[in-house]
Amino acid sequence: MTGYNSKQHPVPVKRYCRTMDLKPDNALIREYIHRHSEGEAWPEILGGIREVGILEMEIYLLGNRLFMIVETPVDFDWDSAMARLATLPRQQEWEDYMAIFQDCNEGDTADEKWQMMERIFYLYDK
Numbered sequence: 001m002t003g004y005n006s007k008q009h010p011v012p013v014k015r016y017c018r019t020m021d022l023k024p025d026n027a028l029i030r031e032y033i034h035r036h037s038e039g040e041a042w043p044e045i046l047g048g049i050r051e052v053g054i055l056e057m058e059i060y061l062l063g064n065r066l067f068m069i070v071e072t073p074v075d076f077d078w079d080s081a082m083a084r085l086a087t088l089p090r091q092q093e094w095e096d097y098m099a100i101f102q103d104c105n106e107g108d109t110a111d112e113k114w115q116m117m118e119r120i121f122y123l124y125d126k
Contacts, residue, residue, distance in 0.1 A: 007056050009071065016070040016078065018114040021103040024064045032101040033061070048088040052081040064103075068114060082111040 022029050034040060036059065049057055056071040072081075085091055086109045095110055104113045 004058075007071070009055050011055075012074045013055060013071045014074050014076065016072070017117040017119070018068040018070065019117055020066045020068075020114045022061075022064040022066060022101050023103055028101045029061070029064060032098070035098070042090060042094055044088070044090040045094045048085055048091055051088065052085045054081070067117075082109070085110065 022032055053076050054070055054072055056069075058069045060067040060069075072078075092107075092109070095108065095113070096106075099106060099108065099113075102113055
């Protein structure tokens with residue numbers, strides 16, 4: 001494994017880390033991956049993510065556990081951005097489209113599906 005490059009941003013950023021489980025079905029997991037591949041994710045969804053102020057979003061997979069890293073400007077307000085995202089065109093349609101793969105409740109928004117993780121360690125550089 002060679003690792004993944006990080007995108008450099010022209011402004012100071014903060015990071016949010018979130019997690020969610022997919023249904024433990026290999027065929028569903030493969031299809032979920034496919035629907036997130038380049039050219040398959042809906043343009044309106046990618047545009048909405050950027051429109052609410054998110055600079056970068058990455059999703060990683062281990063088994064059926066998803067891990068998402070979201071990078072935003074330091075003055076980003078998560079709650080207001082997620083409330084706005086939920087109102088953008090096709091957003092709930094996308095959430096419903098993805099829900100067949102996810103261990104979630106029908107009709108959940110992205111913010112309800114993805115659980116915020118607590119950072120418990122870093123290198124403590126001062």
